[in-house]
Amino acid sequence: MKVTGEMLIGQSTAYGSAGCFRAFNPTLGAEIEPMFGVATSAEVDRACELAKEGFQSYRNTSPEIRGRFLETIADYLLGLGEPLYARAALETGLTTARIKGETQRTAAQMKMFADVVRHGRWRHATIDSSDQSRQPLPRADLRMQKIPLGPVGVFGSSNFPILYSVAGGDTASALAAGCSVVVKAHGSHPGTSELVGRAIQRAVRDCGLHQGVFSLLFGNGNEVGESLVDHPAIQAVGFTGSEGGGMTLVRRGAQRKIPIPVFAEMTSVNPNFVLPGAMKLRAKEFASQFVERMTVGVGQMCLKPGLILAVNDEHFNTLRIALATALSAKESETMLNPAIYKSFNSAVARSRSGTGSTVVAKGQAPKGAFEGQSEIFEIDAMNVMIAPELTNEMFGPAAILIRCAHKEELLEVAKILRGQLTMAVHMEPGDTELALQLMPILESKTNRILANKFSNMVEIGYATVHGGPFPATSDSRFTSVGATAIERFLRPVCYENLPPELLPPALQDDNPLSLWRVIDGELKHQ
Missing domain, CATH: 3.40.309.10 (Aldehyde Dehydrogenase; Chain A, domain 2)
Incomplete structure (x- = not known):
């Protein structure tokens, strides 16, 4: 797969016309081809509007379809092989062995989230049955589940060109939650980002999903990132980087007409x-x-x-x-x-x-x-x-x-x-x-x-927590790695006295998704 310098907006490619830049090889101390085009505000808008359109159908995909999509991304990512490892090493100075290990962990993370989607515990399906005999007032029929927030903006990190970038934990958990994703690639490894982005773009197409489920933008400076956070279609942001960069985005998200959460992983001396x-x-x-x-x-x-x-x-x-x-x-x-x-x-x-x-x-x-x-x-x-x-x-x-x-x-x-x-x-x-x-x-x-251990590695699992009080992250209630990272991109909705035909599948009496649910305070599989 050839690196072209083009952005991926839905199923189309576009060469950004707001400027251009090249990747930099830190080992040689020289720029490398090709030239990458920077997104205009109109191109950011197009990607975000497509994400908004794609979200409406993607949020309602079945657990099997969404799980298969995440597994397909993993398979296509691994299929990139040596060309990906070589390009990432060229752009970062990291060894191909390190890059290969990152790629394998990223694929494993995608597959873990496929399992998370299928078992459905992330929905937190809860039912409090109606009790018309209760005194002094009857109890209403209350049912709750968590649903996806909406389109998510993701910022790739500089230091992990695969694991915390285009197909990294923020993208994986947002897609698992049912959110469409617009990624701003990091300028340190744009060619790597393009190759990974094309693998996701192909998975979207081959799984028959709306093209707006994924887009990839290039920027050289702050303008593209600011436009992404500001866009009204974006409902949350995932960021990995410096404290200064993270807090700039947190403040920007909070100052929007309709504020949004920015989940920033920033600084730590461990x-x-x-x-x-x-x-x-x-x-x-x-x-x-x-x-x-x-x-x-x-x-x-x-x-x-x-x-x-x-x-x-x-x-x-x-x-x-x-x-x-x-x-x-x-x-x-x-x-x-x-x-x-x-x-x-x-x-x-x-x-x-x-x-x-x-x-x-x-x-x-x-x-x-x-x-x-x-x-x-x-x-x-x-x-x-x-x-x-x-x-x-x-x-x-x-x-x-x-x-x-x-x-x-x-x-x-x-x-x-x-x-x-x-x-x-x-x-x-x-x-x-x-x-x-x-x-x-x-x-x-x-x-x-x-x-009696050191903290270099974080296990990607169900009990994993990768977060902490400020300034480690912008919100210590959440993790950016592990199964519960999905919680960042969900919100609860309660349904009161709805007729059966209006209830979502997770809360219907016959439990068509075969979920474990909390019914009248007890965990049941019925």
Whole structure:
């Protein structure tokens, strides 16, 4: 499949006429062909209006049709094979092995949502039977289900060209909910986005769905994204990226004439609490594993462990030396694009100049123009409490070691940390009492707590939670990964005393969809 630089609006292609741009190869430091056309406001409008039209029929598709559609996307995505892996590697500097793994996980995610659609629990079908004998007033017949919000705008991420982009979790969960989708491709990997978009476009056609179920737009700057969020047809937005970009969209969605939710995953440093018992027994092991995970993907991951908190006891220096030893062997690697490289170096300079900040160690010096050099800083806990911004994210291969004078200070620092995607506790049995004191603090700061593990990977499953209090996400009530990510794009509707012929299938007495339903407070399969 050839990359043409064209957008996909429904079943048609269009070369945007509001300007053009090329993808950038960060390894070679050069632009690559072809030229991509930027969408005009009229083209954004056309995609959104098609999504509005397509939503009306797509929302009513049967579980089998919708499930088969999601499975078809997965199959077509896997069918792209080597041309997709090669193009994504060219645009991002990531290895083809990494890209292949992302593709397989994305396909698995689509197939998981096919199962979610078929089993139907996402509908939350609930029936409270009428009780005409109740005193002092009869109880009405009440029935509730969740329905899709409407067309969803999705913003592809820079750091996961497959898994969190055109066919990623936002698109998969929105399509599973019954929403049509308009994606704005990320400028870091437009060719990759086009190839994946064409696979989805083909699946829409081959499954006999309305062409407005999916569209893909290109933009170079903010105009296309702003037009997408502003369009009255769009009823929700999914975003993965920086705090600044995410909050700009959140505010824009809230300021519309009819406000819409913007579900933004933004920033996290994923703190690791190394408790005294664990540090005594395995400081060197922890340090080696931490550095390995801190530098995976050149540290350009939302789940990169970027913060260590430990008590300055007789074993603290062992931890510090082990971190320095492990990091000094790490080679610099190419970052995703010049903008991320520049932002990373600015963040590192901020940490380096922070009050009381010292450099624990650096990785090997860069050899290429956009290679990120690994670095770990050490800061006293008192300085962090005076200037909490010292713990802000460094999106790249860098981290901070916070030196706490005692256990109480460790707990106090934990309380001032911002919201996170994950927090990890490294402990031994003797650390249980301190861990118990930490738990309520961690629960207030994150939606995912780990023990004796690092947070680089997120399992795509039914119990998965990938979210957290601000600024990790814009709404901590939801996850952007896992089966319950579908909840972001649904809303409840209650039907009171409706005649049987008007009831949706999920709430009809004969249960034609064979759902598990809550009937008069009890879960039943009838």
